[in-house]
Amino acid sequence: MSEQPSSLYADWKKIYPRYQTGFFRRLRWSLVAVFLGIYYLLPIIRWNRAEGLPDQAILFDLPARKFYMFDLVIWPQDIFLLAIMLIAAALALFFMTALAGRIFCGYMCFQTVWTDLFLFVEKFFEGNRKQRIKLDSEAWSLRKLLIKVAKHFVWILIGIATGGAFVFYFADAPTLFWQFLDGTAPGPAWFTLIFLTATTYIMAGIAREQVCIYMCPYARFQGAMFDEDSLIVAYHPELGEPRESNRRVRESSETKTGLCIDCDACVTVCPTGIDIRDGQQYECITCGACIDACNTVKDRMHMKNELIRYTSMREIEGKKTRWFRPRILIYGTLLTIFLGGIAVYLAVKSPLSLNVIKHRQPIYIMQSDGSIQNNFTIRILNMHTQARTFSLEVEGLKNASLSIVAVDDFDSEKRPLITVDSGAVMTFTLYLKQAKNSVKSGSKDITFLLRATDNTDFTHSYDSKFMRP
Numbered sequence: 001m002s003e004q005p006s007s008l009y010a011d012w013k014k015i016y017p018r019y020q021t022g023f024f025r026r027l028r029w030s031l032v033a034v035f036l037g038i039y040y041l042l043p044i045i046r047w048n049r050a051e052g053l054p055d056q057a058i059l060f061d062l063p064a065r066k067f068y069m070f071d072l073v074i075w076p077q078d079i080f081l082l083a084i085m086l087i088a089a090a091l092a093l094f095f096m097t098a099l100a101g102r103i104f105c106g107y108m109c110f111q112t113v114w115t116d117l118f119l120f121v122e123k124f125f126e127g128n129r130k131q132r133i134k135l136d137s138e139a140w141s142l143r144k145l146l147i148k149v150a151k152h153f154v155w156i157l158i159g160i161a162t163g164g165a166f167v168f169y170f171a172d173a174p175t176l177f178w179q180f181l182d183g184t185a186p187g188p189a190w191f192t193l194i195f196l197t198a199t200t201y202i203m204a205g206i207a208r209e210q211v212c213i214y215m216c217p218y219a220r221f222q223g224a225m226f227d228e229d230s231l232i233v234a235y236h237p238e239l240g241e242p243r244e245s246n247r248r249v250r251e252s253s254e255t256k257t258g259l260c261i262d263c264d265a266c267v268t269v270c271p272t273g274i275d276i277r278d279g280q281q282y283e284c285i286t287c288g289a290c291i292d293a294c295n296t297v298k299d300r301m302h303m304k305n306e307l308i309r310y311t312s313m314r315e316i317e318g319k320k321t322r323w324f325r326p327r328i329l330i331y332g333t334l335l336t337i338f339l340g341g342i343a344v345y346l347a348v349k350s351p352l353s354l355n356v357i358k359h360r361q362p363i364y365i366m367q368s369d370g371s372i373q374n375n376f377t378i379r380i381l382n383m384h385t386q387a388r389t390f391s392l393e394v395e396g397l398k399n400a401s402l403s404i405v406a407v408d409d410f411d412s413e414k415r416p417l418i419t420v421d422s423g424a425v426m427t428f429t430l431y432l433k434q435a436k437n438s439v440k441s442g443s444k445d446i447t448f449l450l451r452a453t454d455n456t457d458f459t460h461s462y463d464s465k466f467m468r469p
């Protein structure tokens, strides 16, 4: 007899998570408010900068290749900093996962945050879980049509706000806002707005838990960061089993029953539609909704309420969770090093860069008056947000004079003055000459000093050598 091949395809079943109040729900609402508040409001905040510069607190100015973050300006030269920040973000995720499991998925991931918002809108228009199931099973009527249209309309508005807020990070928000209204916004802004509106609507409104279960790669590789001490949400069968829904049986002294009353409250609230009593499942995003549900049921019945809780595999085995363990210490140390490196770099970062290259051909020139001349190429980068004028001098060489090709402006000390625009790189040829009566044989260590004329804090030095016969 031939075996029938079993299908690997399962039909999608719509999940109707029941709304559950409780400690973890309140915690998640607080985080939703914080994250959405930050995301939507940041591009609106104005920031006081020098004249001619954008007054938007956070602006990723792609044409000018500058990222403004309050008083910090990231230049193309700092681009490695973004790579370091990404590595630090990945390490923070590893650290968080090793310590507290999928806490990021349950409380911080934008898929969770926006899905919560969309579910709130759905509940507002369609009612509680039972009413939503009933509405979906009903034949189409004017009432059903109006409810569905209103819900989808608000979802699309949230999608537009989400896409709109995103593009506002890349242009002056008020200007772009009016450009959207009068239809003169640039093509890429329209494309991004429409794309993000559509993806927000589809991901948070339609696909929801399927993004977490089938699309997100994090659910698949998180196991590599987990160990038996990582926090998980777990049902305790030793307390709950055998489960019994019949009160009389539970209260009868003849039957031994566990604490689980088989009410299914933990199943109906689950946003990914799983039954946590079946053991650990990769679909669980550790949102804590089932803990709130079970605690509410147990509180109502004045029963011990620790059936479902945040715990670890080690704790389930009756041992104590170890918080300090090698992977936590390694992730924590690496994260501290990267964050420390970023902080130090930002603290010592100079808005000025000076580079000096000694010409090798010829290595020195003996002039007809006996003086020795060395030629250099200097490169100055002004990463300050204003144009600046700098004076250049050399230290460590007696009776020296320097001149720069195409620069004929000097200060009272006869030092050449160079003006460099904000964000500009300027390259010059420099002649450094030592008078005959001071020339000694051999090379001499020298230092070039570049100083902003209006602010001596903006100073940069570069060590080089002066070559002589």
Ligand code: SF4
Pocket (backbone or CB within 6 Å): 233, 266, 269, 270, 271, 272, 273, 274, 275, 276, 283, 284, 285, 286, 287, 288, 289, 290, 291
């Ligand atoms: S099992 Fe519980 S913690 Fe896990 S996703 Fe479902 S409700 Fe959230």
Ligand code: SF4
Pocket (backbone or CB within 6 Å): 235, 240, 259, 260, 261, 262, 263, 264, 265, 266, 267, 277, 293, 294, 297, 307, 308
């Ligand atoms: S909510 Fe608690 S009591 Fe009810 S079925 Fe789930 S585990 Fe059992």
